[in-house]
Amino acid sequence: MRALLIVNPNATSTTPAGRDLLAHALSSRVRLTVAHTTHRGHAAELAQQACVDGMGLIIVHGGDGTVNEVVNGLLGTPPPGSTRVESVGLVPPIAVVPGGSANVFARSLGIAADPVDATNQLIDLLARGELRRIGLAHCDNRWFTFNAGLGWDAAVCEAVDAHRKNGRPATPAQYVRAAVRVFFRSKNAEPTLTVHVPGQERVEGVHYAFVSNASPWTYLNKREVHTNPDTNYDSGLGVFAMTSTSIVTTLRVARQLLTPGVSPRAKKLIRVDDVPSVHISASRPIGLQMDGDYIGLCNDVEFVSVREALDVVAPKS
Known part of the structure; x- marks a missing residue:
């Protein structure tokens, strides 16, 4: 499976060594491409392109803000009052390895707070093919997760x-x-x-x-x-x-x-x-x-x- 790892290098708890470890570990399970964000909104742009490129999975290593950008890049602008996703084309699943200060989204899903532990957990979940479909919410023409x-x-x-x-x-x-x-x-x-x-x-x-x-x-x-x-x-x-x-x-x-x-x-x-x-x-x-x-x-x-x-x-x- 082809996967894109989106990394926010400025997130609170990310380190170069941790990012290298994550990429190396994931490469044993998926065909991995790594992209680092460089500006606000870049994660959304990368997620949009990943859909076009037919990526089978998007992995986010960053905080809740980076995850939010990825979700909005994948699903697009929600129409006011809409109660369903109206994205064009297939939307790949996402996985999260915490890298921010709070990491509320990842932790609320049962993902370990420590990035190394979360990486090992993610590899096990991928090996079992374990997916969960969750509800989201939106307001002001933007999706939010938690x-x-x-x-x-x-x-x-x-x-x-x-x-x-x-x-x-x-x-x-x-x-x-x-x-x-x-x-x-x-x-x-x-x-x-x-x-x-x-x-x-x-x-x-x-x-x-x-x-x-x-x-x-x-x-x-x-x-x-x-x-x-x-x-x-x-x-x-x-x-x-x-x-x-x-x-x-x-x-x-x-x-x-x-x-x-x-x-x-x-x-x-x-x-x-x-x-x-x-x-x-x-x-x-x-x-x-x-x-x-x-x-x-x-x-x-x-x-x-x-x-x-x-x-x-x-x-x-």
Whole structure:
């Protein structure tokens, strides 16, 4: 089988030695071509060309942002409101060897966090021909794999992106520091969001909202953070939205998010699971993030679940 290995050499936990080891190990299982990304959007371009070239597999060695680019390159722009993939031609499955700071997508699929362990796991999965078909989601004309958000987490992603541009790596500690700074900077601001889940009443006065396609929502090192524990790649979307920025309420909910087996609940929390879509509007432009990357400002976004959208090399759930 012909396979393309897309490597982001600037990802947090990639090294030249690790990349060489990965390529050497995979060459024993597939006919491998290696491509390194050189600019933003390059992974999407490489994925598009891989489809044209008839590659049987795309392997991504990088962080969640690189994976997101590859998925968007493979599937193309999703039409607004569409509940199915409308790509032209055959879409090869993807495999992921973690190389970023959080690697939420890979780890949520049961892929080992350590790149060497993940490489050995991938070789075993390829030997067994083990594939899993997962659901994805889209909004703002772009696919996302595990989560998106408006408000607080988007501002955190924007701050961390700025941190990266200064040549400093993104770490869990950096995300926590950014989250605390953003929270206290904006806690007295008026809420701007209105959330509408089909079949339910609109909820106004929302400060920030997370939309999940999988769980965990993220990781703090080895600790999982669950906003919607029942959301997974075989279900619809999970929605988590707060109508309060009270410190007491926020700390209570944060403790629930970090406690294994607990489904977050609070009077000021709107949380629903397994919905086909959710519409969120803002009274003024607000930040949007997808898969941990800051996208920009928006006023009106519809998030849509698409079942069985993509084949991945991963343990079967």
